Amino acid sequence: MHANMTEYLRINLDTEMWECRNCDNELISARDNYKRGLLVHDRPPHEIHQPLLDPEKYEYTFCPDPSYMAILEFCCPYCGTMIEVEYTVPGHAPVHDMEPDIDDLKKKVAGWGDVPEKPQIPDVEIPRHVHQH
Amino acid sequence: MANVADAKNLSSEDKEILEKFLKANQLFHGPDQEIMNNHGLCPRSEEEERILSVEFDPHMANLCRGRILAALDESHTMVEQMGVAPGAKWGDIVTTIFTANGDMASTGTHGLVAFASVVGYPIRFINKYWVDDSSVGVHDGDAFIHNDSRYGNIHNTDQSMMMPVFWDGKLVCWVSSTIHEGENGAIEPGGMPSIAESKFDEGLKMCPFKVASNDELRRDIVTFLQNSVRDPKLQLADMKVKLHVAIRLRKRIHSIIEEFGVDSLIGTLRKSLEDTDAMVKERIKEIPNGTYRINTFLDSTLRENLLSKVPMRVTIKDGQMTWNFNGAAPQYTNRSINSVGASFKTCLATGLTLYVWPDLPKNQAAFAPIDVEFDENSLLNSSVDAPNAMSLLAIFRAFSLPALTLAKAQYCMPKRFTAISAPSYNQPATFVYGGLTQHSEITGNFCADINGNGTGGRENKDGEHALSPVFGYMADTGEMELAEEELPFVRLVSQKLAKDRVGFGKYRSGQGYEQIATVRQSSEFGFMSGQCGAKFSTAPGLFGGYSCPSYPLAKIKNINILETLAKNPEQFDFDMVELMNAQKIPGGKYSTQGAMNFEFCNEGEIYMICQGAGGGYGDVLDRAPEMVIKDIEDGLLSQETALRMYKVAFNPDNLVLDLEETENLRQEERQARIKRGIPYDEFVQSWVKDKPPEGVPYAGSWGDDDSLLYVNAPGVPPRSIQAGSEGVMLANPKDLRISSLEQEVAQLKQQLGAN
Numbered sequence: 001m002h003a004n005m006t007e008y009l010r011i012n013l014d015t016e017m018w019e020c021r022n023c024d025n026e027l028i029s030a031r032d033n034y035k036r037g038l039l040v041h042d043r044p045p046h047e048i049h050q051p052l053l054d055p056e057k058y059e060y061t062f063c064p065d066p067s068y069m070a071i072l073e074f075c076c077p078y079c080g081t082m083i084e085v086e087y088t089v090p091g092h093a094p095v096h097d098m099e100p101d102i103d104d105l106k107k108k109v110a111g112w113g114d115v116p117e118k119p120q121i122p123d124v125e126i127p128r129h130v131h132q133h
Numbered sequence: 134m135a136n137v138a139d140a141k142n143l144s145s146e147d148k149e150i151l152e153k154f155l156k157a158n159q160l161f162h163g164p165d166q167e168i169m170n171n172h173g174l175c176p177r178s179e180e181e182e183r184i185l186s187v188e189f190d191p192h193m194a195n196l197c198r199g200r201i202l203a204a205l206d207e208s209h210t211m212v213e214q215m216g217v218a219p220g221a222k223w224g225d226i227v228t229t230i231f232t233a234n235g236d237m238a239s240t241g242t243h244g245l246v247a248f249a250s251v252v253g254y255p256i257r258f259i260n261k262y263w264v265d266d267s268s269v270g271v272h273d274g275d276a277f278i279h280n281d282s283r284y285g286n287i288h289n290t291d292q293s294m295m296m297p298v299f300w301d302g303k304l305v306c307w308v309s310s311t312i313h314e315g316e317n318g319a320i321e322p323g324g325m326p327s328i329a330e331s332k333f334d335e336g337l338k339m340c341p342f343k344v345a346s347n348d349e350l351r352r353d354i355v356t357f358l359q360n361s362v363r364d365p366k367l368q369l370a371d372m373k374v375k376l377h378v379a380i381r382l383r384k385r386i387h388s389i390i391e392e393f394g395v396d397s398l399i400g401t402l403r404k405s406l407e408d409t410d411a412m413v414k415e416r417i418k419e420i421p422n423g424t425y426r427i428n429t430f431l432d433s434t435l436r437e438n439l440l441s442k443v444p445m446r447v448t449i450k451d452g453q454m455t456w457n458f459n460g461a462a463p464q465y466t467n468r469s470i471n472s473v474g475a476s477f478k479t480c481l482a483t484g485l486t487l488y489v490w491p492d493l494p495k496n497q498a499a500f501a502p503i504d505v506e507f508d509e510n511s512l513l514n515s516s517v518d519a520p521n522a523m524s525l526l527a528i529f530r531a532f533s534l535p536a537l538t539l540a541k542a543q544y545c546m547p548k549r550f551t552a553i554s555a556p557s558y559n560q561p562a563t564f565v566y567g568g569l570t571q572h573s574e575i576t577g578n579f580c581a582d583i584n585g586n587g588t589g590g591r592e593n594k595d596g597e598h599a600l601s602p603v604f605g606y607m608a609d610t611g612e613m614e615l616a617e618e619e620l621p622f623v624r625l626v627s628q629k630l631a632k633d634r635v636g637f638g639k640y641r642s643g644q645g646y647e648q649i650a651t652v653r654q655s656s657e658f659g660f661m662s663g664q665c666g667a668k669f670s671t672a673p674g675l676f677g678g679y680s681c682p683s684y685p686l687a688k689i690k691n692i693n694i695l696e697t698l699a700k701n702p703e704q705f706d707f708d709m710v711e712l713m714n715a716q717k718i719p720g721g722k723y724s725t726q727g728a729m730n731f732e733f734c735n736e737g738e739i740y741m742i743c744q745g746a747g748g749g750y751g752d753v754l755d756r757a758p759e760m761v762i763k764d765i766e767d768g769l770l771s772q773e774t775a776l777r778m779y780k781v782a783f784n785p786d787n788l789v790l791d792l793e794e795t796e797n798l799r800q801e802e803r804q805a806r807i808k809r810g811i812p813y814d815e816f817v818q819s820w821v822k823d824k825p826p827e828g829v830p831y832a833g834s835w836g837d838d839d840s841l842l843y844v845n846a847p848g849v850p851p852r853s854i855q856a857g858s859e860g861v862m863l864a865n866p867k868d869l870r871i872s873s874l875e876q877e878v879a880q881l882k883q884q885l886g887a888n
Binding site: 003004005006007008011033035036037038039040041042048049050052053054057058059060061062063064065067068069071073074075077078079080081082083084085087088089090091092093094095096097098099100101104105108109112115116119120121122123 | 492550
């Protein structure tokens with residue numbers, strides 16, 4: 001029995017472990033903070049949001065200010081999949097963003113029966129009008 | 134009053150007399166916190182209880198509901214067609230029906246739910262204070278106006294007209310019409326002042342009062358209101374529009390009563406609310422128990438760079454959901470970005486119904502079962518004394534936070550009610566303008582580009598470009614040609630999608646657009662722009678996706694681009710980045726900044742802003758290479774960024790993909806991530822600090838302790854305060870600048886004297 005918790009995280013409810021959905025490796029106990037099972041990198045903001053305006057000329061350039069903002073990348077230690085990215089203030093503790101109640105999750109998943117790999121969501125394809133000049 | 138009335142030595146008769154006297158002689162009917170703190174449904178009225186305690190025909194209710202929705206849609210169209218404010222023309226409006234008690238029972242299929250939800254508060258105020266007041270009263274043919282957030286509103290640029298609907302002499306429901314009017318007489322034109330230091334700088338603050346009797350506006354009051362704003366024509370015209378829309382709505386409601394009976398109407402309104410309430414409770418029960426958190430940060434107060442923490446903690450426990458905002462930045466007692474708690478809550482409700490459960494009926498019950506917790510004196514739950522005209526900075530987070538946290542709570546569920554999505558861009562980036570028009574009229578308002586935000590990447594597809602405001606849908610960005618007929622500004626670049634400005638991810642966000650404006654045919658016209666996010670990205674990514682970039686405002690002063698276009702058109706590029714980097718227009722003073730307080734724009738000077746992108750969804754290395762190439766072909770992505778971010782190999786001349794090399798590059802990048810990554814515990818030990826960094830202006834809790842707020846405000850020593858205890862007064866940035874310059878002058882004098 002398992003529950004897909006995010007695009008890249010799964011909880012194996014039999015072993016009570018967080019797992020990477022990409023490589024199936026175990027990360028850490030499901031009763032712990034999943035981030036403790038990952039690798040973290042403090043990514044300089046300009047490597048993601050490159051300054052589009054000349055930083056020699058301007059203070060504001062489309063690139064966030066690294067003294068105000070840090071980008072923390074959390075990846076799977078086995079396959080390198082980017083599991084979460086957190087934008088925070090330099091030095092602020094990463095947020096413990098997911099703390100599911102494993103016992104209740106087990107009950108809910110058992111009640112749902114077979115959990116489909118893709119959930120049922122309403123989706124309507126709308127034909128797009130494209131301008132052709 | 135209660136203490137006196139409870140005095141033990143008074144007989145019950147004396148108590149009654151005393152209470153009656155005090156009620157009749159209350160010094161000031163200020164914002165009523167008993168009303169403002171309750172976002173739940175009122176108890177059933179006697180009428181509702183009588184009607185619903187016996188079997189209520191669901192088919193009849195369905196017919197009634199259909200008629201009500203049709204009436205609301207008709208009235209919405211009336212506002213759009215007749216309204217004068219730019220906000221009315223482009224969809225920042227709503228028409229609404231309420232129960233007699235003031236519960237928001239339905240909007241139409243269009244319209245802004247947040248606008249509708251807040252109007253329940255002033256209606257409850259009118260019911261409580263004016264119905265029995267012999268000097269006011271509530272009668273058939275009356276209409277009331279209001280705009281003050283502290284009595285229930287998003288901010289005081291929005292004005293609502295509320296009308297009671299009577300049948301056989303009894304109040305059976307209320308109807309209302311709300312428009313983002315814009316100009317309201319504030320210290321800056323346009324209705325959204327960024328430099329207001331107190332509520333008295335923010336223009337009209339209308340508590341709910343009567344403006345019409347017998348379906349006719351009181352001209353003396355209308356004149357007073359016109360006399361208080363920069364655009365008297367607008368004030369009169371839209372008051373007429375809202376009144377007559379309310380009259381039409383009332384007529385339709387009367388028709389429903391004539392056809393189905395008054396009990397059917399009252400019962401349908403209440404039943405719809407109760408059914409929605411029950412449905413939401415069932416949905417909450419289905420979500421597994423747990424706690425979900427997010428931290429976000431605003432980077433500006435519109436007057437200075439200052440990080441303000443806006444966190445959210447969602448707790449789901451056995452069918453009860455609690456949304457907690459403890460640890461948010463304190464209120465700024467002399468800045469306009471504070472939000473009233475009730476306003477913030479209605480925007481949370483909107484976030485829930487737009488991005489989590491969009492299938493729910495648009496009524497107040499969709500949010501009623503959720504508990505909300507705030508600190509007092511908080512940026513998100515400010516006191517009645519704090520200014521709040523630009524509450525949008527904080528409030529726009531309320532539209533994003535529910536979906537971000539509930540995405541993590543609900544991803545595991547086998548059935549959801551919409552696709553999970555990273556948030557839309559969530560700042561009010563638009564030109565607010567004011568001054569003298571080419572028709573010699575004074576005006577002030579805002580551009581509807583606030584409705585052109587990019588949406589976030591979704592779990593199954595990319596976000597949409599410039600689709601809608603974060604607070605609604607089916608709103609438009611306006612016809613620039615119409616604006617240029619009335620206003621002395623010209624869009625040199627109106628709505629341009631630019632390169633490399635999305636939230637990157639497996640599914641990228643949609644993009645906002647760039648615009649470049651100038652002024653012509655006026656010597657007294659200017660702009661303001663009231664958004665943050667120039668230093669800290671505002672729209673987070675989700676599940677490995679990145680946020681949107683930060684967005685500067687740019688300008689070129691001391692030029693006349695109209696003359697340049699006539700004489701040297703080659704010096705003008707239809708592109709903000711090119712204009713600013715190449716600096717081809719001689720003599721120009723080129724600069725960038727974050728938020729901009731109102732300033733005059735001389736004819737031909739250039740101002741440039743961007744609507745923003747949403748957040749990206751998922752790992753960039755999972756993006757289909759074909760989608761990357763398509764983005765290059767569509768001009769959304771440079772080849773350099775495609776390689777750098779997505780690790781896609783292709784022939785630069787013909788964009789033919791090299792899938793094998795792409796896979797190699799992506800494998801290399803995954804290995805590089807592992808190599809540069811640090812185990813979490815080790816990282817936290819070395820990276821996390823016990824308080825905010827020195828030199829970075831910051832306000833809010835730090836780390837996991839939400840009871841202590843750190844305040845590192847510019848110009849004053851860092852300190853900490855207990856959450857909820859007090860607000861923070863900030864120094865005037867101009868005073869700080871003067872002080873800094875004075876010190877510089879003193880140093881220079883000393884140096885010169887020494888020489």
